[in-house]
Every structure is written in structure tokens, then in C-alpha cells.
Amino acid sequence: MISLAGKVALVTGGSRGIGRACALRLAEAGADVIVNFVTSEKAATDVAEQIRALGRMSAIVKADVSEPDDVRLMLDFVGKQFRQLDVLVSNAATGGFRSLEKSTPNHFAATMNANVRALVTLMQEAAPLLRRTEGRAKVTALSSHGATFALPHYGLIGASKAALESLVRHLALEYGQQGINVNVVRAGLVDTDSTRNVPNAEAVFQHAQAKLMVGERRLTAADVADAVLYLSSSLSDLVQGQTLVVDGGEGIHP
Numbered sequence: 739m740i741s742l743a744g745k746v747a748l749v750t751g752g753s754r755g756i757g758r759a760c761a762l763r764l765a766e767a768g769a770d771v772i773v774n775f776v777t778s779e780k781a782a783t784d785v786a787e788q789i790r791a792l793g794r795m796s797a798i799v800k801a802d803v804s805e806p807d808d809v810r811l812m813l814d815f816v817g818k819q820f821r822q823l824d825v826l827v828s829n830a831a832t833g834g835f836r837s838l839e840k841s842t843p844n845h846f847a848a849t850m851n852a853n854v855r856a857l858v859t860l861m862q863e864a865a866p867l868l869r870r871t872e873g874r875a876k877v878t879a880l881s882s883h884g885a886t887f888a889l890p891h892y893g894l895i896g897a898s899k900a901a902l903e904s905l906v907r908h909l910a911l912e913y914g915q916q917g918i919n920v921n922v923v924r925a926g927l928v929d930t931d932s933t934r935n936v937p938n939a940e941a942v943f944q945h946a947q948a949k950l951m952v953g954e955r956r957l958t959a960a961d962v963a964d965a966v967l968y969l970s971s972s973l974s975d976l977v978q979g980q981t982l983v984v985d986g987g988e989g990i991h992p
């Protein structure tokens with residue numbers, strides 16, 4: 739049984755989808771959890787209420803992770819209100835599904851700022867708290883198969899995930915001797931608000947499902963959250979700078 743009793747976690751984009759599942763899973767394991775959102779205040783409030791119903795402390799923080807000032811203010815809030823931070827889940831991402839041919843410089847910048855640069859800013863602002871953790875602090879970023887596969891309408895996000903995975907290895911190199919582990923969970927396709935907007939969503943889901951090797955089970959946000967929980971716990975103290983794939987086997991065959 740993994741226990742995060744006495745730990746404080748921050749989940750970016752914790753209001754919906756995989757981030758929501760992570761926030762709840764970490765709270766079930768005993769952590770107090772801060773839920774970051776950017777537009778969905780009601781959804782974030784619902785998650786925080788569910789966390790409090792588990793007997794944990796929670797707060798919601800509106801911050802656009804692609805804005806360094808927002809990130810700084812969010813970590814100021816965490817430091818003042820919770821006095822510690824042991825677990826950071828860098829889950830928030832954006833990008834939209836479009837061809838590279840139709841992508842503008844603004845699309846490119848917005849995707850890279852939210853999906854890649856945000857992790858650098860989060861680490862810079864969170865490190866003073868993370869370094870004070872008892873035991874090792876845990877940072878986990880969310881990636882996808884776009885990091886290594888070419889997928890339709892996914893060029894910008896896929897490139898951002900490839901950059902993110904490299905960034906995680908370099909952050910592990912820089913922060914590893916400071917008591918901080920930095921890892922990635924690379925998830926297969928999960929039914930969330932964002933993936934429902936994938937062009938040809940039904941066919942895409944059927945194709946992914948056919949490649950799973952776990953019987954009739956579908957990959958869910960809760961499955962991804964379980965991997966994040968492992969990487970947020972002391973069980974993974976010796977796992978550093980790695981990418982853990984959680985996809986039911988989807989990615990190992992054509």
C-alpha cells in the first residue's frame with residue numbers, strides 16, 4: 739500500500755481528465771492536493787471538494803502554466819498556505835489538433851510554452867520547496883506517443899512531447915543531486931475532453947483499442963494516475979529521468 743500521508747502535491751491541470759484522476763489518486767493515498775486550473779473553476783472546485791471529502795486538505799489555484807508570472811504566484815501561494823511541496827505533477831497541456839501546414843507561429847509558441855517551457859518555470863519556482871522535502875521530492879510530467887510516433891493532426895503536440903521528454907532527462911541531471919526525481923508517464927489514448935476533439939475520434943479510439951493487450955479493458959485516466967502515484971512515492975526513489983509507458987501494450991506493435 740502506497741502512503742503519501744504528510745505529503746503535499748500540486749497537480750497542474752487538475753480540474754479535468756488525467757490531471758483530475760491524478761489529484762484524486764494522490765489524495766486517496768494520503769496527500770493534501772492543490773488543484774491548478776486555467777478556465778474550469780467549477781470543475782476544479784468539484785475536485786477539491788472530493789479531496790476534502792477524503793479527509794485531506796485541498797485548494798484550487800487559477801494559473802496559466804505558460805505564463806511565468808502565473809506560475810510564480812501559484813508557487814508563492816503553495817509556499818504560504820501549505821509550507822511544503824513534495825510532489826509536482828506537470829499535467830496541463832494544450833495545442834489543438836491541426837496539420838503542421840495550417841499551424842501559425844502563434845500556435846507553435848502557445849503549444850511549446852504550455853507543454854514544454856512551463857515545466858522549466860515550474861521547476862525553477864518549485865525547487866526551493868521541493869528541496870526541503872523529507873525523503874525525495876517527486877516530479878512527474880505527462881507525455882504521449884506523439885513523442886516518438888507520427889500521428890495525424892498531432893505534429894505540434896507530438897514535437898512538444900518529444901521536447902518534454904528530453905527536458906525531463908536534463909532536469910533529472912540538474913536536480914537529481916538536490917533530492918528531486920523527475921520522470922515522465924507516457925500514456926496511450928485515454929477518453930478525455932481533449933481526445934474527444936481528435937478528428938475522426940471514433941476510428942482513432944477503435945484503432946488504439948484494437949492494439950491493447952489487456953482483454954476488453956480500456957485504458958483510463960485512473961490507470962495513468964496509478965503510474966503517477968508510483969512515481970510520486972518512495973517506491974520509485976531510484977527511478978530517475980525515465981519515461982514509463984502506460985498504454986496496455988498499444989505502442990509496442992504496429
Ligand SMILES: NC(=O)c1ccc[n+]([C@@H]2O[C@H](COP(=O)([O-])OP(=O)(O)OC[C@H]3O[C@@H](n4cnc5c(N)ncnc54)[C@H](OP(=O)(O)O)[C@@H]3O)[C@@H](O)[C@H]2O)c1
Nearest residue numbers: 751754755756776777778802803830831882927928930932
Ligand atoms: N488523453 C489522452 O489520451 C492523453 C494521452 C497521453 C498523454 N496525455 C497528456 O495528459 C495530460 C492531460 O490530458 P487530458 O487529455 O486529461 O486533457 P484535458 O482533459 O483536455 O484537460 C486538460 C487540463 O489541463 C488544463 N490546462 C490546459 N491548459 C492549461 C494552461 N495553460 N494552464 C493551466 N492549466 C491548463 C485544463 O484546465 P481547465 O479545466 O481550466 O481548462 C485541464 O485541467 C496532457 O499533458 C496530455 O498531453 C493525454
